[in-house]
Amino acid sequence: MIQTIADSSQYPFEWIDVTDPDDEELKQIREKHGLHESSIKDWLQPDHLPKYEDVGSYVFIIFRIHSDKVGTEADTVAELTNKLAIFMTKEFVITMHKKEWGAPEVILEQQVDQHSCEDTIQLVNEIIKSCIATYEAPSLKLTKDIEFYEENMFLKTRKASLLKGLYYLRRRVEVTRRILMLSHEIVDKMDVPGHSNTYTRDTRDLYVKLHNIYDTLFENMNHLVMVYFSISSQRTNEIVRVLTVFSVFFMPLTFIVGIYGMNFDFMPELRLKWGYPGVMILMGAITFGIYVWFKRRGWL
Known part of the structure:
Protein backbone atom coordinates (compact mmCIF):
# COMPACT_ATOMS: atom_id res chain seq x y z
CA MET A 1 0.00 0.00 0.00
CA GLN A 234 28.37 -23.82 45.45
CA ARG A 235 25.29 -25.98 45.95
CA THR A 236 27.02 -28.92 44.32
CA ASN A 237 29.95 -28.45 46.70
CA GLU A 238 27.51 -28.33 49.62
CA ILE A 239 25.96 -31.64 48.55
CA VAL A 240 29.41 -33.21 48.12
CA ARG A 241 30.40 -31.90 51.58
CA VAL A 242 27.36 -33.52 53.22
CA LEU A 243 28.00 -36.81 51.43
CA THR A 244 31.67 -36.66 52.46
CA VAL A 245 30.70 -36.16 56.09
CA PHE A 246 28.43 -39.21 55.97
CA SER A 247 31.14 -41.28 54.30
CA VAL A 248 33.65 -40.31 57.03
CA PHE A 249 31.18 -41.48 59.70
CA PHE A 250 30.57 -44.82 58.05
CA MET A 251 34.12 -45.52 56.87
CA PRO A 252 35.52 -46.83 60.22
CA LEU A 253 32.25 -48.61 60.95
CA THR A 254 32.39 -50.38 57.59
CA PHE A 255 36.01 -51.33 58.33
CA ILE A 256 35.06 -52.95 61.66
CA VAL A 257 32.09 -54.78 60.11
CA GLY A 258 34.38 -55.98 57.32
CA ILE A 259 36.89 -57.38 59.77
CA TYR A 260 34.31 -59.37 61.68
CA GLY A 261 32.54 -60.44 58.54
CA MET A 262 35.53 -62.50 57.39
CA ASN A 263 34.96 -66.28 57.47
CA PHE A 264 38.12 -67.47 59.23
CA ASP A 265 37.80 -70.28 61.77
CA PHE A 266 40.36 -69.02 64.27
CA MET A 267 39.37 -65.36 64.83
CA PRO A 268 40.00 -64.78 68.57
CA GLU A 269 37.02 -62.49 69.34
CA LEU A 270 34.36 -64.70 67.81
CA ARG A 271 33.77 -66.68 71.05
CA LEU A 272 33.78 -63.76 73.47
CA LYS A 273 30.56 -63.46 75.56
CA TRP A 274 30.58 -59.64 75.43
CA GLY A 275 32.05 -59.37 71.93
CA TYR A 276 28.93 -58.08 70.20
CA PRO A 277 28.07 -55.40 72.79
CA GLY A 278 31.71 -54.42 72.94
CA VAL A 279 31.92 -53.88 69.19
CA MET A 280 28.67 -51.89 69.20
CA ILE A 281 29.99 -49.67 72.00
CA LEU A 282 33.26 -49.23 70.12
CA MET A 283 31.40 -48.23 66.95
CA GLY A 284 29.26 -45.76 68.91
CA ALA A 285 32.36 -44.27 70.54
CA ILE A 286 34.07 -43.88 67.17
CA THR A 287 30.97 -42.19 65.74
CA PHE A 288 30.75 -39.82 68.70
CA GLY A 289 34.48 -39.07 68.48
CA ILE A 290 34.19 -38.17 64.78
CA TYR A 291 31.19 -35.94 65.54
CA VAL A 292 33.11 -34.06 68.27
CA TRP A 293 36.11 -33.67 65.98
CA PHE A 294 34.01 -32.30 63.12
CA LYS A 295 32.21 -29.95 65.49
CA ARG A 296 35.44 -28.50 66.86
CA ARG A 297 36.78 -27.96 63.34
CA GLY A 298 33.57 -26.15 62.33
CA TRP A 299 32.68 -28.66 59.62
CA LEU A 300 29.20 -29.32 61.06
Whole structure:
Protein backbone atom coordinates (compact mmCIF):
# COMPACT_ATOMS: atom_id res chain seq x y z
CA MET A 1 0.00 0.00 0.00
CA ILE A 2 1.37 3.40 -1.06
CA GLN A 3 0.32 6.40 1.00
CA THR A 4 1.34 10.05 0.68
CA ILE A 5 1.92 11.38 4.20
CA ALA A 6 3.12 14.86 3.20
CA ASP A 7 2.45 16.37 -0.22
CA SER A 8 4.93 18.80 -1.80
CA SER A 9 2.09 21.24 -2.54
CA GLN A 10 1.57 21.83 1.20
CA TYR A 11 5.00 21.03 2.68
CA PRO A 12 8.64 21.74 1.71
CA PHE A 13 9.02 18.10 0.66
CA GLU A 14 7.08 14.98 -0.24
CA TRP A 15 6.85 12.02 2.12
CA ILE A 16 5.61 8.69 0.75
CA ASP A 17 5.03 5.76 3.10
CA VAL A 18 4.86 2.25 1.60
CA THR A 19 3.52 -0.73 3.54
CA ASP A 20 4.22 -4.27 2.34
CA PRO A 21 4.27 -3.45 -1.40
CA ASP A 22 3.77 -6.10 -4.06
CA ASP A 23 6.04 -6.49 -7.10
CA GLU A 24 4.01 -4.07 -9.22
CA GLU A 25 4.10 -1.35 -6.56
CA LEU A 26 7.85 -1.85 -6.07
CA LYS A 27 8.44 -1.50 -9.79
CA GLN A 28 6.29 1.64 -9.92
CA ILE A 29 8.15 3.31 -7.04
CA ARG A 30 11.58 2.30 -8.36
CA GLU A 31 10.94 3.65 -11.86
CA LYS A 32 9.20 6.84 -10.73
CA HIS A 33 11.84 7.89 -8.19
CA GLY A 34 14.94 6.36 -9.78
CA LEU A 35 15.75 3.91 -6.98
CA HIS A 36 18.66 1.56 -7.54
CA GLU A 37 17.89 -2.14 -7.83
CA SER A 38 20.52 -3.05 -5.20
CA SER A 39 18.72 -0.85 -2.65
CA ILE A 40 15.46 -2.71 -3.30
CA LYS A 41 17.26 -6.05 -2.90
CA ASP A 42 18.70 -4.91 0.44
CA TRP A 43 15.23 -3.91 1.61
CA LEU A 44 13.79 -7.29 0.60
CA GLN A 45 16.27 -9.15 2.85
CA PRO A 46 14.30 -9.81 6.07
CA ASP A 47 17.29 -9.83 8.43
CA HIS A 48 19.38 -7.02 6.87
CA LEU A 49 21.27 -5.08 9.53
CA PRO A 50 21.21 -1.25 9.85
CA LYS A 51 23.18 0.64 7.22
CA TYR A 52 23.72 4.13 5.81
CA GLU A 53 24.61 4.38 2.11
CA ASP A 54 25.03 7.38 -0.17
CA VAL A 55 23.92 5.99 -3.53
CA GLY A 56 24.53 9.28 -5.38
CA SER A 57 21.10 10.56 -6.32
CA TYR A 58 19.70 9.69 -2.91
CA VAL A 59 20.67 8.45 0.56
CA PHE A 60 19.59 4.93 1.45
CA ILE A 61 19.10 3.98 5.13
CA ILE A 62 18.02 0.72 6.70
CA PHE A 63 16.95 0.96 10.33
CA ARG A 64 15.57 -1.73 12.63
CA ILE A 65 12.45 -0.94 14.70
CA HIS A 66 11.89 -2.99 17.84
CA SER A 67 8.79 -5.17 17.52
CA ASP A 68 5.78 -4.39 19.69
CA LYS A 69 5.24 -8.04 20.59
CA VAL A 70 8.17 -10.37 21.16
CA GLY A 71 7.92 -14.04 22.08
CA THR A 72 9.63 -15.39 25.18
CA GLU A 73 12.01 -17.44 23.03
CA ALA A 74 12.63 -14.81 20.32
CA ASP A 75 16.37 -14.38 19.88
CA THR A 76 17.06 -13.35 16.27
CA VAL A 77 17.19 -10.01 14.50
CA ALA A 78 14.08 -10.80 12.43
CA GLU A 79 12.10 -11.95 15.48
CA LEU A 80 13.02 -8.98 17.69
CA THR A 81 12.85 -6.15 15.17
CA ASN A 82 11.13 -4.96 11.98
CA LYS A 83 13.02 -3.45 9.07
CA LEU A 84 12.43 0.13 7.87
CA ALA A 85 13.98 1.41 4.63
CA ILE A 86 14.39 5.15 4.07
CA PHE A 87 15.15 6.77 0.70
CA MET A 88 16.04 10.44 1.06
CA THR A 89 16.68 13.26 -1.40
CA LYS A 90 16.23 17.02 -1.05
CA GLU A 91 12.78 16.75 -2.63
CA PHE A 92 11.27 13.60 -1.15
CA VAL A 93 11.48 10.90 1.52
CA ILE A 94 10.22 7.36 0.96
CA THR A 95 9.76 4.99 3.89
CA MET A 96 9.15 1.30 3.23
CA HIS A 97 8.23 -1.40 5.74
CA LYS A 98 6.57 -4.82 5.81
CA LYS A 99 4.41 -4.42 8.92
CA GLU A 100 2.05 -1.68 10.02
CA TRP A 101 3.82 1.36 11.44
CA GLY A 102 1.93 4.09 13.27
CA ALA A 103 4.73 6.65 13.52
CA PRO A 104 4.13 8.61 10.24
CA GLU A 105 0.84 10.14 11.42
CA VAL A 106 2.38 11.05 14.79
CA ILE A 107 5.45 12.64 13.19
CA LEU A 108 3.27 14.54 10.72
CA GLU A 109 1.05 15.92 13.48
CA GLN A 110 3.67 16.66 16.14
CA GLN A 111 6.66 17.66 14.03
CA VAL A 112 5.90 18.44 10.39
CA ASP A 113 2.68 20.39 11.02
CA GLN A 114 4.40 22.26 13.84
CA HIS A 115 7.08 23.43 11.35
CA SER A 116 9.81 21.51 13.17
CA CYS A 117 10.89 19.85 9.91
CA GLU A 118 12.09 22.37 7.36
CA ASP A 119 13.77 19.89 5.03
CA THR A 120 14.05 16.16 4.40
CA ILE A 121 17.12 15.77 6.64
CA GLN A 122 15.18 17.02 9.64
CA LEU A 123 12.27 14.76 8.69
CA VAL A 124 14.53 11.71 8.49
CA ASN A 125 16.06 12.71 11.82
CA GLU A 126 12.58 12.62 13.39
CA ILE A 127 11.88 9.25 11.77
CA ILE A 128 15.11 7.79 13.16
CA LYS A 129 14.42 9.30 16.56
CA SER A 130 11.01 7.63 16.52
CA CYS A 131 12.65 4.31 15.60
CA ILE A 132 15.22 4.57 18.39
CA ALA A 133 12.45 5.37 20.89
CA THR A 134 10.92 1.92 20.24
CA TYR A 135 13.84 0.40 22.18
CA GLU A 136 12.98 2.26 25.39
CA ALA A 137 9.98 0.18 26.53
CA PRO A 138 11.75 -3.17 25.82
CA SER A 139 14.71 -2.00 27.93
CA LEU A 140 12.36 -1.52 30.90
CA LYS A 141 10.85 -4.96 30.27
CA LEU A 142 14.31 -6.53 30.13
CA THR A 143 15.26 -4.82 33.39
CA LYS A 144 12.19 -6.31 35.10
CA ASP A 145 12.97 -9.74 33.63
CA ILE A 146 16.52 -9.58 34.98
CA GLU A 147 15.20 -8.62 38.43
CA PHE A 148 12.76 -11.56 38.25
CA TYR A 149 15.54 -14.02 37.50
CA GLU A 150 17.75 -12.54 40.21
CA GLU A 151 14.95 -13.01 42.75
CA ASN A 152 14.31 -16.60 41.67
CA MET A 153 18.01 -17.38 41.64
CA PHE A 154 18.83 -16.11 45.12
CA LEU A 155 15.58 -16.34 47.08
CA LYS A 156 13.66 -19.28 45.62
CA THR A 157 14.26 -22.86 44.58
CA ARG A 158 15.82 -22.98 41.15
CA LYS A 159 13.90 -24.78 38.42
CA ALA A 160 15.19 -26.47 35.28
CA SER A 161 13.56 -23.80 33.10
CA LEU A 162 15.53 -21.01 34.80
CA LEU A 163 18.70 -21.56 32.78
CA LYS A 164 16.70 -21.76 29.53
CA GLY A 165 14.98 -18.47 30.36
CA LEU A 166 18.35 -16.88 31.15
CA TYR A 167 19.67 -17.99 27.76
CA TYR A 168 16.84 -16.41 25.78
CA LEU A 169 16.93 -13.25 27.91
CA ARG A 170 20.66 -12.87 27.31
CA ARG A 171 20.17 -13.45 23.58
CA ARG A 172 17.49 -10.73 23.39
CA VAL A 173 19.76 -8.25 25.16
CA GLU A 174 22.74 -9.18 22.99
CA VAL A 175 20.91 -8.96 19.65
CA THR A 176 19.18 -5.66 20.52
CA ARG A 177 22.46 -4.17 21.74
CA ARG A 178 24.18 -5.23 18.51
CA ILE A 179 21.46 -3.59 16.39
CA LEU A 180 21.85 -0.34 18.30
CA MET A 181 25.63 -0.48 17.89
CA LEU A 182 25.27 -0.90 14.12
CA SER A 183 22.89 2.10 14.04
CA HIS A 184 25.62 4.40 15.31
CA GLU A 185 26.71 5.50 11.83
CA ILE A 186 23.15 6.50 10.89
CA VAL A 187 22.81 8.72 13.96
CA ASP A 188 26.24 10.22 13.24
CA LYS A 189 25.27 11.07 9.66
CA MET A 190 22.15 12.89 10.90
CA ASP A 191 24.13 15.04 13.34
CA VAL A 192 26.95 16.22 11.08
CA PRO A 193 28.19 19.85 11.08
CA GLY A 194 25.89 21.98 8.93
CA HIS A 195 22.83 19.93 9.80
CA SER A 196 23.31 19.69 13.55
CA ASN A 197 20.59 21.37 15.60
CA THR A 198 18.50 20.82 18.71
CA TYR A 199 16.48 18.04 17.09
CA THR A 200 19.47 16.05 15.83
CA ARG A 201 21.19 16.42 19.19
CA ASP A 202 18.03 15.14 20.88
CA THR A 203 18.19 12.08 18.63
CA ARG A 204 21.86 11.56 19.48
CA ASP A 205 21.14 11.97 23.21
CA LEU A 206 18.33 9.40 23.02
CA TYR A 207 20.60 7.01 21.13
CA VAL A 208 23.45 7.39 23.63
CA LYS A 209 21.04 6.91 26.53
CA LEU A 210 19.57 3.68 25.11
CA HIS A 211 23.00 2.44 24.02
CA ASN A 212 24.27 2.84 27.59
CA ILE A 213 21.14 1.16 28.99
CA TYR A 214 21.61 -1.89 26.77
CA ASP A 215 25.33 -2.00 27.53
CA THR A 216 24.45 -2.09 31.23
CA LEU A 217 21.79 -4.75 30.64
CA PHE A 218 24.31 -6.85 28.72
CA GLU A 219 26.85 -6.59 31.54
CA ASN A 220 24.16 -7.44 34.10
CA MET A 221 23.12 -10.48 32.08
CA ASN A 222 26.70 -11.75 31.83
CA HIS A 223 27.12 -11.21 35.56
CA LEU A 224 23.81 -12.98 36.23
CA VAL A 225 24.80 -16.01 34.16
CA MET A 226 28.15 -16.19 35.99
CA VAL A 227 26.35 -15.94 39.34
CA TYR A 228 23.98 -18.71 38.27
CA PHE A 229 26.86 -21.11 37.62
CA SER A 230 28.63 -20.00 40.79
CA ILE A 231 25.54 -20.76 42.85
CA SER A 232 25.13 -24.09 41.06
CA SER A 233 28.77 -24.93 41.83
CA GLN A 234 28.37 -23.82 45.45
CA ARG A 235 25.29 -25.98 45.95
CA THR A 236 27.02 -28.92 44.32
CA ASN A 237 29.95 -28.45 46.70
CA GLU A 238 27.51 -28.33 49.62
CA ILE A 239 25.96 -31.64 48.55
CA VAL A 240 29.41 -33.21 48.12
CA ARG A 241 30.40 -31.90 51.58
CA VAL A 242 27.36 -33.52 53.22
CA LEU A 243 28.00 -36.81 51.43
CA THR A 244 31.67 -36.66 52.46
CA VAL A 245 30.70 -36.16 56.09
CA PHE A 246 28.43 -39.21 55.97
CA SER A 247 31.14 -41.28 54.30
CA VAL A 248 33.65 -40.31 57.03
CA PHE A 249 31.18 -41.48 59.70
CA PHE A 250 30.57 -44.82 58.05
CA MET A 251 34.12 -45.52 56.87
CA PRO A 252 35.52 -46.83 60.22
CA LEU A 253 32.25 -48.61 60.95
CA THR A 254 32.39 -50.38 57.59
CA PHE A 255 36.01 -51.33 58.33
CA ILE A 256 35.06 -52.95 61.66
CA VAL A 257 32.09 -54.78 60.11
CA GLY A 258 34.38 -55.98 57.32
CA ILE A 259 36.89 -57.38 59.77
CA TYR A 260 34.31 -59.37 61.68
CA GLY A 261 32.54 -60.44 58.54
CA MET A 262 35.53 -62.50 57.39
CA ASN A 263 34.96 -66.28 57.47
CA PHE A 264 38.12 -67.47 59.23
CA ASP A 265 37.80 -70.28 61.77
CA PHE A 266 40.36 -69.02 64.27
CA MET A 267 39.37 -65.36 64.83
CA PRO A 268 40.00 -64.78 68.57
CA GLU A 269 37.02 -62.49 69.34
CA LEU A 270 34.36 -64.70 67.81
CA ARG A 271 33.77 -66.68 71.05
CA LEU A 272 33.78 -63.76 73.47
CA LYS A 273 30.56 -63.46 75.56
CA TRP A 274 30.58 -59.64 75.43
CA GLY A 275 32.05 -59.37 71.93
CA TYR A 276 28.93 -58.08 70.20
CA PRO A 277 28.07 -55.40 72.79
CA GLY A 278 31.71 -54.42 72.94
CA VAL A 279 31.92 -53.88 69.19
CA MET A 280 28.67 -51.89 69.20
CA ILE A 281 29.99 -49.67 72.00
CA LEU A 282 33.26 -49.23 70.12
CA MET A 283 31.40 -48.23 66.95
CA GLY A 284 29.26 -45.76 68.91
CA ALA A 285 32.36 -44.27 70.54
CA ILE A 286 34.07 -43.88 67.17
CA THR A 287 30.97 -42.19 65.74
CA PHE A 288 30.75 -39.82 68.70
CA GLY A 289 34.48 -39.07 68.48
CA ILE A 290 34.19 -38.17 64.78
CA TYR A 291 31.19 -35.94 65.54
CA VAL A 292 33.11 -34.06 68.27
CA TRP A 293 36.11 -33.67 65.98
CA PHE A 294 34.01 -32.30 63.12
CA LYS A 295 32.21 -29.95 65.49
CA ARG A 296 35.44 -28.50 66.86
CA ARG A 297 36.78 -27.96 63.34
CA GLY A 298 33.57 -26.15 62.33
CA TRP A 299 32.68 -28.66 59.62
CA LEU A 300 29.20 -29.32 61.06
